[in-house]
Amino acid sequence: MSDLIRLKNVEKRYKNGVTAIYDLNLAIEKGSFVFIIGGSGSGKSTLIKMLYREEKPTKGQVIVGGLDVAKLKNSKVYKLRRKLGIVFQDYRLLPKQTVYENVAFALECIGEKKDVIRIKVLKALEDVGLKNKVHEYPDKLSGGEQQRVAIARAIVNEPKLLLCDEPTGNLDPDMSMEIMKVLEDINKRRGTTIVMATHDKEIVNKMKKQVITLKEGHLVKFKQKGKYEDEAI
Amino acid sequence: MKLFRMLGRSIRDAIKSVIRNFSLSLASISCITITLIIVAVAIMASYNVQNFTKEIEKDMTIVAFLDNDATEEDVKEVEKTIKSISNVDKYTYQTKQEVKEKMQAESDVFDTVLKNWSDEESPLKDTIQVKVKDVQKLSNTAEKIQKIDKVAVVRYGSGMVDKMIAAFNQVEKITYGIVIALIIVTVFLIINTIKLTISARRREIGIMRLVGASNFTIKTPFIIEGMILGIFGSIVPILITMYGYTAFYKHFDGYLYSQLIQLIKPEPFIYQVSLAVIVIGIIVGMIGSASAVRKYLKV
Known part of the structure; x- marks a missing residue:
């Protein structure tokens, strides 16, 4: 399998002088499911942000799906974003729009046709198990359901890569596992590569996926079927 | 699409x-x-x-009054000189007779007064009315016309117009x-x-x-x-x-x-x-x- 993501000697230093990532080398294969773990300030979020070009690396190369992210101009960032889906801890839904409209929004923004939008949105909502809630508004849904709407929006454009930044951070353990099942399902059925930053020990240990451990901006471990190892963090 | x-x-x-x-x-x-x-x-x-x-600006005119003794030759000479001034757009020559008729036509008062004057007594003069291209240079052009031989007086709304x-x-x-x-x-x-x-x-x-x-x-x-x-x-x-x-x-x-x-x-x-x-x-x-x-x- 070829690499979907490759990082070469990546360093990220913020303007305030704090270095979040030191000399990081990493390759993530297509179709894999990878956890990025580490304590606060370990650089998890920075790494995710660099993958969708919210942040630029100060040094090195970040290649996502063949695009050199660091060299991408602000006006061309959309080309990268159309290749990936992003899910956040706080869902980031539009409160005044229904579940259907929230998911459709992602396709409307890129100029998709109405009938195509309809088919894709219903498929995505079916994949996350929310087909019966299409006309609900986000505030009528549970946290887990809202996150599933966000996941549906992220996968509706059939991206190769799904980035998740602490997607279960606001959810109780049961709901978290529900989300993980949805993500695993997407990974298996759609073949979408998933990169998820988390500090939820239970999830990492149960899922037995690849685990990248970061500590104070350094890569400590990259293990297949890894576990959440407290001592490494 | x-x-x-x-x-x-x-x-x-x-x-x-x-x-x-x-x-x-x-x-x-x-x-x-x-x-x-x-x-x-x-x-x-x-x-x-x-x-x-x-x-x-369109109405702005320089009126050159010619000397009473100006001959036809003189008038032609003056016209030629005026023509050569670069700022001059166009000009019209009016004999004192024409001026008189025009004034008489304009008002009854002028009509009565002017009727009583013979050609010799008449204070009217032959005139050349000059329109200029650039009004900003009006006074300058007027001065040039004034200097021409046989031109007695030049009138334009100097001062106030500027x-x-x-x-x-x-x-x-x-x-x-x-x-x-x-x-x-x-x-x-x-x-x-x-x-x-x-x-x-x-x-x-x-x-x-x-x-x-x-x-x-x-x-x-x-x-x-x-x-x-x-x-x-x-x-x-x-x-x-x-x-x-x-x-x-x-x-x-x-x-x-x-x-x-x-x-x-x-x-x-x-x-x-x-x-x-x-x-x-x-x-x-x-x-x-x-x-x-x-x-x-x-x-």
Whole structure:
């Protein structure tokens, strides 16, 4: 399998002088499911942000799906974003729009046709198990359901890569596992590569996926079927 | 096809946004309205000043009175010299007989007085009336004509005319300045009001960026919103221009203070000004919102 993501000697230093990532080398294969773990300030979020070009690396190369992210101009960032889906801890839904409209929004923004939008949105909502809630508004849904709407929006454009930044951070353990099942399902059925930053020990240990451990901006471990190892963090 | 679809969506979003953020839209529209009223008035004033400056300039004539003993040969010589002055546009020669007839035709008083004078007694002189190309150089040209042999006296509205022209030029420049300054002020006002509506929609813009909307897609609805605000904002100024100017014109019978200062006829002038007002409104609205949204498009 070829690499979907490759990082070469990546360093990220913020303007305030704090270095979040030191000399990081990493390759993530297509179709894999990878956890990025580490304590606060370990650089998890920075790494995710660099993958969708919210942040630029100060040094090195970040290649996502063949695009050199660091060299991408602000006006061309959309080309990268159309290749990936992003899910956040706080869902980031539009409160005044229904579940259907929230998911459709992602396709409307890129100029998709109405009938195509309809088919894709219903498929995505079916994949996350929310087909019966299409006309609900986000505030009528549970946290887990809202996150599933966000996941549906992220996968509706059939991206190769799904980035998740602490997607279960606001959810109780049961709901978290529900989300993980949805993500695993997407990974298996759609073949979408998933990169998820988390500090939820239970999830990492149960899922037995690849685990990248970061500590104070350094890569400590990259293990297949890894576990959440407290001592490494 | 895709472009039309995106444009349709942008227009729909823009209209929705104007309605949804009604109070903010109203604030922007009021700002645009007030400034455009002043812009419209300034434009009308400036064009009128320009117009009557031109009218007065058109009437500006230098009259050269020739010596009584000037022969036909002399007259030809004078005409030739006048012709050679670069600022001279055209000239007409009138014999004292022609002048006399003209004056007699103009008024009964002149008629009676002039009838009693024989040719020898007549104080009238042969004249050459000269029109110039550039009124600014009127006095200079008059001086040149004065120096020509056989020219007795030269008359033009010296002093007062110069001052009037200079004053009109000044007024014209000031009104242009006011128009430009007002347009700039409006742009800033619109930038600020639209910034308010945009910051209320930051979340939406953020999500648009995340799901891969291009800058064009994000910007267009806001630019169209600015256009809509510009159009609404120019309604009242246009009404004021159309009805206000027509009423003003009628009230003064087309003249201000004296027959000298003639106002521009309302038609088609008011339509031209209205067009200018709406175009300024639209452009200013677009520029305002485009620069307000730019801030949110940087990663």
